[in-house]
Amino acid sequence: MKKDPPDQVWIGVDIGTTGVRAIAYMADSTNIGSSEAFYPLLTPRPDWAEESPLQIYEAVQEVIKNTADQLRYKNIKASGIALSTVMHSFAGLDEAKKPLMNMQTWADSRSLNIVRELKKDTELSRDFYNRTCCPIHACYPLAKILWLRKYAEDIFKKTKYIGSLKDYIFYNLTGEWVIDHSTASTSGMYNAKKMDWDDEILRYAGVKKTALPAIVSTTYHSFLSRRAAEFLHLQSGMPVVIGATDGVLVNVGIGAVNPGQLSATIGTSGALRMLTTKPMVDKHMRTWCYNLTDEMWVAGGAINNGGMILRWLRDKVCHYSKNQMENIDVDPYDLMTLKAGHVAPGSEGLILMPFFTGERAPYWNSELRGIFFGLSLNHGRSHMIRAAMEGICYCLNSVFMALQDFGNIKDIRVSGSFTKSPLWLQILADVLDQKLILPGNSEGAAFGAAVLGFISDGTLKNINETAALVNSKKIFAPIAENTEVYKRLYDIFSRLYFNLQDEFADIVSYQTKLH
Template sequence: MTMDSANQEVWIGVDVGTTGVRAIAYTEDGTNVCASEAFYPLLTPHPDWAEESPLQIYEAVETVIRNTSSQLRYKNKKLAGVALSTVMHSFAGLDVHKKPLMDMQTWADSRSSDVVREMKKDPALCRSFYERTGCPIHACYPLAKIIWLRRHQNELFSQMKYVGSLKDYIFYHMTGEWVIDKSTASTSGMYNEKGLEWDTEILSYAGIDESYMPPVVSTTYSHAIADAAAEAMHLPKGMPVVIGATDGVLVNVGIGAVEPGQLSGTIGTSGALRMLTKQPKTDIEMRTWCYNLTDDMWVAGGAINNGGMILRWVRDKICHYGGSALENLDIDPYDLMTMKAEHIDAGANGLICLPYFTGERAPYWNSELRGMFFGFSLNHSRSHMIRAVMEGICYSLNSVMLALKEFDEVQDIRVSGSFTKSKLWLQILADVLDSPITLPDNSEGAAFGAAVLGFISSGHLKGISDTAHLVHPKKMYMPQQENVAVYHELYDIFVRLYQNLQKEFVDITAYQKHI
């Protein structure tokens, strides 16, 4: 870009995640001008439940936008607009006034696994729904959540007049208009990706009709901010708010994985591998999903349920590093865990972790899986467990990788997420995938991706491919062949453990539900 950065247009990209929200102001050349973040709790009142308060999340969104816009004024930067990114698969029933009747179910909520189990007894129905929506049958999707509500909380279901997601809830409160973007709609399990409309047959199967659903708009659609929201967030009246897309698909844009053969790899709370495609693509084995990004671009991929959350579990429950003692010593517990794991050879001396603590999405789409450590012997320690968790999460991503390779040749893997702070974990991923991986200079993928949709909406960028030159490699990690051989052997055992313990997974999940 030849334009003086001081005079460039600035957009705030808002990335609403599972447990926190970031608002980051960007110029169109990808410069991070300023940022703010806030956090909120994930509520787990019962086994398999994972909820959040939409009111609490919206308050956090207000806070970070207000703080970021204030910083821009101090920096004498003119703000052009705000663009949104939110997590996928959220659901809350709304009343006639579009107020939530309940806390919002997140992607991690698997209480509807009984619904999914029943649906999977009809393979033809599952394949039909998958090929029309790009969404495998799984408890993470709002389709199953709505059916669960109808069966188990019928009084609330009867009060529900609208089906809400986190995206349309935030956009409605910011603009007064109730619509949903194509990206979020395509992650619901109820949006027909060929007809680009709500699938009336699937809605009927869920027990609702189109009147419950918000109108679907492009991910670059904008509306002027409502006066009350502008005042609360310290934004100019009439400023455009771009509805944006979901965080998973925006990561590709944010880290520059926008060309054929490029993959984005992420490990945060969960994890995913994704590639762009010009049209919706489905997998013959139904291992992957496909969601919308822009009007002429889709993202095929697979998300795993269990990423950094499992390492956090090891931090708190195994290593007991979750207290304030380490903070008082200015020691990051994850740095200490990584240091311990670095002293362990690849393969963790034969200790394998199946990281299915909250069931699994891709490639198995099975909410009745549970985590396990296999191969314990007396020489294993907490350090081995730390490394085994890192490796097990990478094994799960490798299962997704093998499915995506059937869509296109993989030429470049770019990574983002909190795991990029760990050189060890990045090297393990390169070794397990047996592919070079690139750490880009921009790791805040979804927030920048949202801002890009703002620039496209305003006409400053023509399309997402314009961002390819804005993100540059920071470091490359090459697979170490001696480790590749180790991981190839252990990955085969990892897969066979899943295959051979199907009945045991079902039985232990059923037992746990009745405790």
């Protein structure tokens, strides 16, 4: 018997650091069509991490169009589009809201000298943190704007509007220039108590409030323009919900929406997050807190270096070229995981400190670099791969220890590309010494965006309803003997970080002067 098409279908668009996916969802979280595309992360100099906003928008158009076509072939009509974007992006825009520069991503730390000076004023740093719930760090647009003002004055003077990836994409789809509370709260310029741009911080940055978009709810919608609709094979006037950032939407998408529930994500970067009903600050300034909805916040900590380290190993150490892997019909990451699986927990004493692009939580230190520590002649590429997986988990463990001050942890749900690797999931369970729940839907941010669409049209009442929609697919329990190994090595990992502060700063200074 032929089924009737669903009443409401929202296309959740998850725009990440190096790729975008569009997934069409029914309200019960059923995926009925998807598409993905990729774009490069540009690193022309040490500490620089840029992308082309134009290239990203073209990829966004491609995946929405492909997903819309899939729905059309199934005789299903899309109800609307809802957006999720990566955090902390910044580009100066001209009067026509066209980019004057490449977009600086969260991984861009060229402003580290400015951040270092800001941190010397401990009273100012704490005041800014208490206002914004954002520690002083190079990842935040505040620091990027200060860098532009000091080192690229010609572009700064031409900058009419301060843009993020979210408002740039939303503007191109709808013609309306606004930003959601969630994205604004990740800028370092948003007052968490007033839920608006902070006038004092804007004056400090030399930015007029008129240069920034008006702030709206994460369920706010405008309408798809005729020009965009024609290319996307969708109907003009369709609602486009502005949505939130990918980090906070992960919790919604995987059902980690109740007190004591954490989400653990490893994609290009990584993070641990928990929902709260009010802005939360840490006395040691180790964590951040961002808006999700007008009544809900997400406290947590993100690490800079996640899957990007595996990609570096793939390209620079293993030399697994795309053509080479396609010829033997093998996914390079599957092969890398297989090799790492032959190595015992602890990688025979090899530790990777994966600070290739500095670090965010809990250290908030851009003056860090990667280290393989403990190398001996018996170590090979397989050890290096496993040590990378373990080192990334050590970083997440540092964040986990900070978040425990906010309350008891009941369960941890996982999402992101690392969920494709049972080995990596087991390593994280062992390092955290916690049970991990793999949800049936691990594409959290895309479904989280779609949920905001369903809330906006009244299909769902609130985000808490997603807890009943996402079921457990598999549970990874910590293995006691592995946990003991990792506790010992994590202690060494922590001591290395704290004992090498001067050396980290010196090598970053040396590298910076080379360019």
